[in-house]
Amino acid sequence: MTSTPSQRFAGKRVFVSGGSQGIGEAISLAFAREGARVAINGRKKEKLDALLPRLAKVAAGPHIACAGDVSDETAVTEAIDKAFQDLGGLDILVCNAGIQIKSPSEAISLADFEKVLSVNVTGVMLCVREVLKHWVRNGTKGNIVVDSSVHQIIPKPAFLGYSASKGAIGNMVRTWALEYASRGIRVNAVAPGAIVTPINDSWIHDPEKYKAVSEHIPMRRPGQPDEIAEPTLFLASDQASYITGQTLFIDGGMTLYADFEKNWAS
Ligand code: NAD
Numbered sequence: 001m002t003s004t005p006s007q008r009f010a011g012k013r014v015f016v017s018g019g020s021q022g023i024g025e026a027i028s029l030a031f032a033r034e035g036a037r038v039a040i041n042g043r044k045k046e047k048l049d050a051l052l053p054r055l056a057k058v059a060a061g062p063h064i065a066c067a068g069d070v071s072d073e074t075a076v077t078e079a080i081d082k083a084f085q086d087l088g089g090l091d092i093l094v095c096n097a098g099i100q101i102k103s104p105s106e107a108i109s110l111a112d113f114e115k116v117l118s119v120n121v122t123g124v125m126l127c128v129r130e131v132l133k134h135w136v137r138n139g140t141k142g143n144i145v146v147d148s149s150v151h152q153i154i155p156k157p158a159f160l161g162y163s164a165s166k167g168a169i170g171n172m173v174r175t176w177a178l179e180y181a182s183r184g185i186r187v188n189a190v191a192p193g194a195i196v197t198p199i200n201d202s203w204i205h206d207p208e209k210y211k212a213v214s215e216h217i218p219m220r221r222p223g224q225p226d227e228i229a230e231p232t233l234f235l236a237s238d239q240a241s242y243i244t245g246q247t248l249f250i251d252g253g254m255t256l257y258a259d260f261e262k263n264w265a266s
Helices: 022-033 045-054 073-087 110-138 160-183 198-204 207-215 225-236
Strands: 013-016 037-040 092-095 143-147 186-192 247-250
Touching: 013 022, 013 073, 022 037, 022 045, 022 092, 022 225, 037 045, 037 073, 073 110, 092 110, 092 225, 110 143, 110 160, 143 160, 143 225, 160 186, 186 225, 198 207, 225 247
Parallel strands: 013 037, 013 092, 092 143, 143 186, 186 247
Antiparallel strands: none
16 A cells, blocks of 8 residues: 655745755655655756656645755855745755765875865855845744764764764754754754765675675664655654754664674673
């Protein structure tokens, strides 16, 4: 028996950064399934246009593409303004776009370090700032969910910029949550563990590496993008109306000190 998706987000308008693939794609599809109009952001307009027809049709009108690099201040302002204009406003912002660059820390280039921070930290700040400008002006009780990572708290050797950026997100979310709680604006984060998306192309197509990753996860498997999308929708929904400033770890147990699963000696 197939169940009809609920229409929790009918009439809502959502902006998803980095929404054309991976977790962002799953989030965009899930919001549309549940009745929201979606503004999908990403750097390549063709990729966004290709995804639009796959989003469930909603009565309120078409979904839209808002192309733009989140690390570029002008591009973010234009993309967010376009979403407000074309959708008549925004109710929910999902800051999902993120990158990682591998390098031993003794050899990391300043350019690579700053590139990761410019997307994962500055990019999130710019999207949130632009949306807040509208919400504060209009008195909108909006809702923000940011894609963090288990590396908000688990160190990630050879990915210093990524570790720094996701650590920063935890406190940025708490700061925004406190600053805007009295206006009815909620801000939370989801923190995925290992999820099967293109950012993990280095292991998801290699059975040996896939097995090795799975063995390090208490639930013995990586997660699927929908397993991040559903909790993201929960945090953005009225079911989470009293939750703000939190990071929800969605990781099959990765943050449970997995090495302690078995008793080492005693
Ligand atoms: P992905 O590489 O598949 O997708 C990332 C998306 O962000 C892509 O659509 C990409 O085009 C977009 N993007 C990258 N740079 C951008 C920029 N400058 N401007 C606009 N868009 C940009 O990765 P994913 O796994 O779907 O990751 C989504 C988020 O989840 C990221 O923030 C990532 O750090 C986080 N995350 C992923 C995992 C995982 O295992 N997949 C784990 C923890 C956290």
